[in-house]
Amino acid sequence: MYTPKYSSDVGKNRENILMCAIHIIGWGILFAFPLMLNWQNRQPQTDAHWYLGYVMMPVSFMAVFYLNYFVLIPRLLFTRRWALFMTINILVIVTVWVGTHMWREFYMANFTADQPRRGKPGGPFDLPPVFFMARDVMLFLLTVGLAVAIKMTSNWYRSENQKKEIERQRASAELKNLRSQLNPHFLFNTLNNIYSLVEIDQRRAQDAVHELSGLLRYVLYEDNAPAVPLSRETAFISSYVRLMMLRTGKNVKVSLSLPQQDVGERAMVAPLLFISLIENAFKHGINPSGESFIDISVTLSQGSIICRISNGNFPKSDSDRSGSGIGLDNLIRRLNLIYPSAYSFSRAISDGIYTCTLVIPARMPDMQ
Structure with missing residues (x-):
């Protein structure tokens, strides 16, 4: 079996570059999403204030995602400590949601009081607060699920490469x-x-x-x-x-x-x-x-x-x-x-x- 020199190192570097590209593209789309939706009705001053209020949501998603990706999933989920994994995630989601909600209320009260609110009467702003809470919690749970899926896929891919490398060495x-x-x-x-x-x-x-x-x-x-x-x-x-x-x-x-x-x-x-x-x-x-x-x-x-x-x-x-x-x-x-x-x-x-x-x-x- 002919194995080019440094083939395993090249494979690892390629895997790392691919994963970094996926993360950058994914978060880039999430952060740019509201700007793409409002491209036709741009109001620079209004958009800037509104976007600063919005940006805390993807930041909170990133915090939940990478806390799971680098810490909770390897140390708890992969070691079969499922109850502790779920408990910590519930506490993290509640804490992050409360922090995000407090930031939103503080920002809206102090920085956007004189700005026109987006939406129309009878639109999303008239929905009960529990709707937004349920929506945010669902998005956080989806973020945790996405972190688990990507981490497990990455580990499977790495495990397969390790098996192939062991087979090549054998x-x-x-x-x-x-x-x-x-x-x-x-x-x-x-x-x-x-x-x-x-x-x-x-x-x-x-x-x-x-x-x-x-x-x-x-x-x-x-x-x-x-x-x-x-x-x-x-x-x-x-x-x-x-x-x-x-x-x-x-x-x-x-x-x-x-x-x-x-x-x-x-x-x-x-x-x-x-x-x-x-x-x-x-x-x-x-x-x-x-x-x-x-x-x-x-x-x-x-x-x-x-x-x-x-x-x-x-x-x-x-x-x-x-x-x-x-x-x-x-x-x-x-x-x-x-x-x-x-x-x-x-x-x-x-x-x-x-x-x-x-x-x-x-x-x-x-x-x-």
Whole structure:
């Protein structure tokens, strides 16, 4: 699984910016609402006095909202102290409502006595005071409900991000573990081949050791990267196949088809992804007493990398498996981690010919 550096920090910053924007826009609309309603009948002096009387209501809503958002909800509601949460909210709403009502009466009596009252006879100003009290209390309760909804949504979103981050870290740790298993397995099989060459042809064994040094350099320096250009991976495959061919005789025909370097530079692949399939081809595809063949093909087609390998089917005996099976199990687990639901892998035996095909995206999933 390819995870860009600092991706978790970027996600947190994006979440914080989004939440701040939502709060600013929401309160901005609430504070500007009366101005938008009275845009056609603006009277600067009257509007200024009236707005100063109005502004205490959204300020009181903000006080109730953020007291719940930052204090009461995390400390009481999320800790299941529901009775105390409701009791404190009732006291807060009553206190804020009384304070707002006193401010309104004081302001109306001292600052707007000479200003014409808005409304007409028989309009809202003639409604009984209990109506306005019920309206304000309902708005405060809605404010508390909104704070609860936003806080719970924010916590859920943060919890989901934390779960994803934990899953990414787990997958990354498992990938490192799989790579640590792959390297000794690869080295074990390669050294076995070189050991066999020493007894047959020391000159070819020296060439094999030289070829192995280049392979190990790639394993050491490229394996820690989450992705490499396909051209580097195919160069590694080419070197590995040359090394394996030093051991094979003339009765083994090996065909290797790889994309050109400039084409391979445009695609990215997880390092050492195909090596287990190629190892298995040389391990189980050679007939020790007759002719045999191994066809290896890596192609790019319509945004996909296709690795297809065909060889004769000459499985090793149980006493000579030398780690067989570890590589394929490792490969499947890596594919599930790096390309979840984005790859296909098939194996089949027909007329004594074993064929496996692996198809993966030409770009790493998180690099689209």
